[in-house]
Amino acid sequence: MTLLTNGQALPPTQWAHVFKTRGQTIELKQIPVGTPGPDEVLVQMEYSGVCHTDLHAWKGDFPPTPKPDLVGGHEGVGLVAAIGSQVHGLRIGDTVGIQWINRTCGVCEFCSTGNQPLCPKLQLSGYMVDGTFQQYCICKADNAVRIPPGISLEAAAPVLCAGITVYKALKESNVQPGQIIAIVGAGGGLGSLAVQYAKACGHKVLALSSGSAKGHMCLYDLGADYFVDYKSPNVAEEAKHVTGGGPHAAMIVSSVEEPFHRATQYIRPGGTIVAVGLPPGKISTDLFSMVTQKISIKGSYVGNRQETEEALAILIRAGFSVQYDVVDFAELPNIYDLMEKGQMQGRKVLKIGKTLSKSPEYLSTFSKDLHFRPRQNGIAGNVVSPELERAIERAGGDFRSDTVTVPTEPVMQAIINASSFEDDIYEGGDPAVNAFQDKIKAMTGKEAALFVLSGTQGNQICLRTHLHQPPHTILLDYRAHVQVWGTGGLPLFSQATVTGVEPKNGVHLTLDDIKDRIVEEGNFHFPPTRVVSLENTLSGSILPLKHAREISNYVRNVRVPPGRTRIAMHLDGARLLEATTAENVSVREYLDCFDSASICISKGCGAPMGSVIVGSREFIDRARWFRKMFGGATRQTGIMAAAASASLDYCLPLLPKVHALTRRVAEYLHRIGYEFLLPVETNMIVLNLKKTGIDGESLVRYCTKYGLRTFPSGRLAFHHQISEDGVSRLQRALLELITDVKRV
Numbered sequence: 036m037t038l039l040t041n042g043q044a045l046p047p048t049q050w051a052h053v054f055k056t057r058g059q060t061i062e063l064k065q066i067p068v069g070t071p072g073p074d075e076v077l078v079q080m081e082y083s084g085v086c087h088t089d090l091h092a093w094k095g096d097f098p099p100t101p102k103p104d105l106v107g108g109h110e111g112v113g114l115v116a117a118i119g120s121q122v123h124g125l126r127i128g129d130t131v132g133i134q135w136i137n138r139t140c141g142v143c144e145f146c147s148t149g150n151q152p153l154c155p156k157l158q159l160s161g162y163m164v165d166g167t168f169q170q171y172c173i174c175k176a177d178n179a180v181r182i183p184p185g186i187s188l189e190a191a192a193p194v195l196c197a198g199i200t201v202y203k204a205l206k207e208s209n210v211q212p213g214q215i216i217a218i219v220g221a222g223g224g225l226g227s228l229a230v231q232y233a234k235a236c237g238h239k240v241l242a243l244s245s246g247s248a249k250g251h252m253c254l255y256d257l258g259a260d261y262f263v264d265y266k267s268p269n270v271a272e273e274a275k276h277v278t279g280g281g282p283h284a285a286m287i288v289s290s291v292e293e294p295f296h297r298a299t300q301y302i303r304p305g306g307t308i309v310a311v312g313l314p315p316g317k318i319s320t321d322l323f324s325m326v327t328q329k330i331s332i333k334g335s336y337v338g339n340r341q342e343t344e345e346a347l348a349i350l351i352r353a354g355f356s357v358q359y360d361v362v363d364f365a366e367l368p369n370i371y372d373l374m375e376k377g378q379m380q381g382r383k384v385l386k387i388g389k390t391l392s393k394s395p396e397y398l399s400t401f402s403k404d405l406h407f408r409p410r411q412n413g414i415a416g417n418v419v420s421p422e423l424e425r426a427i428e429r430a431g432g433d434f435r436s437d438t439v440t441v442p443t444e445p446v447m448q449a450i451i452n453a454s455s456f457e458d459d460i461y462e463g464g465d466p467a468v469n470a471f472q473d474k475i476k477a478m479t480g481k482e483a484a485l486f487v488l489s490g491t492q493g494n495q496i497c498l499r500t501h502l503h504q505p506p507h508t509i510l511l512d513y514r515a516h517v518q519v520w521g522t523g524g525l526p527l528f529s530q531a532t533v534t535g536v537e538p539k540n541g542v543h544l545t546l547d548d549i550k551d552r553i554v555e556e557g558n559f560h561f562p563p564t565r566v567v568s569l570e571n572t573l574s575g576s577i578l579p580l581k582h583a584r585e586i587s588n589y590v591r592n593v594r595v596p597p598g599r600t601r602i603a604m605h606l607d608g609a610r611l612l613e614a615t616t617a618e619n620v621s622v623r624e625y626l627d628c629f630d631s632a633s634i635c636i637s638k639g640c641g642a643p644m645g646s647v648i649v650g651s652r653e654f655i656d657r658a659r660w661f662r663k664m665f666g667g668a669t670r671q672t673g674i675m676a677a678a679a680s681a682s683l684d685y686c687l688p689l690l691p692k693v694h695a696l697t698r699r700v701a702e703y704l705h706r707i708g709y710e711f712l713l714p715v716e717t718n719m720i721v722l723n724l725k726k727t728g729i730d731g732e733s734l735v736r737y738c739t740k741y742g743l744r745t746f747p748s749g750r751l752a753f754h755h756q757i758s759e760d761g762v763s764r765l766q767r768a769l770l771e772l773i774t775d776v777k778r779v
């Protein structure tokens with residue numbers, strides 16, 4: 036037998052966390068390194084996850100009695116350090132995982148049908164045999180999980196228990212691709228993995244959890260299709276309603292019994308309810324409906340090695356995330372302390388390694404009793420204040436505009452990490468601002484970009500930069516923001532006249548609308564058109580690329596007298612990214628039609644403030660001058676640019692989901708009798724209140740009753756922080772409103 040790692044002899048002793056007195060102490064001590072038997076491997080542990088089962092193992096909460104002087108742990112990964120004489124297919128240095136199932140007989144009825152967890156000779160890691168909370172752990176070679184490339188060892192560790200548990204339960208549920216599975220407790224650690232596995236396997240997911248923050252996470256971060264708040268009074272009704280007759284299966288990732296009973300009320304006839312993990316307690320259920328509705332309730336335990344390898348492969352292929360914190364090996368007692376107090380947040384993974392990062396003297400101080408020592412978490416734990424959490428909650432029901440979003444945790448973190456605190460007005464500017472402007476340049480394909488304070492300022496600067504000496508006219512949509520909502524800025528800053536054009540199709544301008552409205556030079560009664568200013572989106576409706584292109588081609592070819600520059604094309608692209616996302620066209624192609632554009636980062640892109648203007652280098656150089664003149668040049672702007680950049684990264688991928696949510700609500704509102712003034716194409720619904728006989732004041736009043744914020748105009752704006760709870764309250768409010776109006 037080989038007992039060498041990379042040519043070096045194995046050490047005789049190693050550090051291990053030993054459960055001395057059950058449920059009382061964990062002693063970190065030196066114990067001998069074991070010798071693998073003929074069919075076993077010795078694994079030098081790199082990482083081990085810690086889960087609640089480890090807490091029960093320590094206390095000896097469930098049968099059979101654990102091994103005395105036990106070393107716990109059952110989700111570890113490391114390198115094969117020694118192999119037994121009869122082991123085939125593993126070599127020294129291979130990366131393997133040790134899971135709950137450490138040893139099975141390999142020949143019994145269960146072992147030979149893939150049901151290894153039921154083997155009567157089953158030995159459990161960190162329970163019946165020493166587990167992964169040591170530097171060198173032994174496992175039967177056949178049960179060692181082969182860790183494929185494509186996942187880090189630290190990320191693989193939690194998959195060996197949490198990942199396989201939910202993946203196996205998914206298989207046990209018999210849910211078919213395209214069918215719906217409810218995940219109860221979807222907001223938690225196991226639950227969020229379950230949602231991601233279900234999605235990766237092609238199922239639709241009804242997530243059940245409580246609170247709008249969890250709802251948001253389930254829908255937007257994890258990709259669940261439906262969400263029902265577990266605290267709502269009619270959980271079963273809602274679950275049935277949103278899934279059109281109930282989910283085909285339910286996975287209960289919860290350690291209380293009530294959800295099992297509840298699931299029998301909403302599961303689709305013929306469906307399966309699966310219990311996951313090791314829930315204590317008993318369930319009582321109505322046998323009559325179980326029989327007549329053909330409902331199965333079953334338990335699911337961990338999977339075998341093959342299934343764990345499948346679970347790893349799926350995770351790698353689908354690229355979804357496992358949340359965990361890596362902590363030092365010595366921290367184990369602190370983790371137990373937190374688990375006992377029910378204060379553990381997320382999953383912890385111990386960093387072990389061949390040489391421990393802390394000295395034995397340091398380690399030995401932990402061997403006596405358990406006491407919680409707060410971990411130095413950097414600043415991360417503090418970036419989200421209770422005020423910000425409340426603000427996020429509020430934004431969940433705020434339909435006034437997409438400007439009402441508040442910074443997310445990654446954005447707050449970016450402000451701290453990515454700001455460079457230089458004076459942006461002085462030579463060279465601020466690095467974070469420059470980086471943001473470069474990012475926008477790359478996205479838009481324009482030569483230069485300039486951060487400005489607001490969309491209003493961006494448009495005014497651009498138009499002023501295009502226009503030199505009156506008399507001159509700007510041609511625009513008669514509803515254009517720069518004119519209608521621009522507080523009279525155009526005549527003040529640019530001394531410009533406007534031509535407001537009404538689109539014949541009632542939605543957006545076309546070439547046909549503007550062709551004969553361009554004022555050519557020659558008749559000095561009429562100030563000539565020098566800029567055509569378009570807007571996309573306009574109240575959420577798209578000005579399609581095709582039409583922007585036709586207009587641009589025409590306008591750019593309008594003949595002007597010698598020495599004059601041609602008519603400029605400007606875009607008020609406050610919500611350009613909503614439009615290009617929904618129309619699925621490239622931002623660059625769209626902006627090829629324009630000489631300048633102003634894009635808001637503080638709307639659907641989620642930044643606390645700021646817009647950006649783009650154009651040629653020459654144009655932006657001149658615009659910089661006006662920005663200073665209009666009081667828009669600022670000092671430590673990096674803070675805001677870092678926020679803008681991180682918000683953009685965070686929000687841009689969410690826009691399709693926001694649009695889908697908007698469409699879903701629009702479909703609902705249409706069904707109950709509402710009509711719209713504009714097509715619902717992006718993130719806005721503009722209600723035709725007049726046509727439904729509703730006045731704006733009642734709209735606000737009914738919404739206020741449900742804790743929602745709306746404007747009386749009837750425009751409902753959606754954004755990435757709108758919560759599922761906010762949506763269901765909105766639907767209830769508007770249903771009540773239209774029912775009352777029709778009754779009168």
Ligand SMILES: *Cc1c(COP(=O)(O)O)cnc(C)c1O
Binds near residue numbers: 491517570572573
């Ligand atoms: C919001 C908006 C603006 C103005 O942006 P602010 O940042 O609010 O000044 C300009 N144009 C359009 C189309 C807008 O929606």
Ligand SMILES: [Zn+2]
Binds near residue numbers: 144156
């Ligand atoms: Zn067996």
Ligand SMILES: [Zn+2]
Binds near residue numbers: 089197
């Ligand atoms: Zn576990």
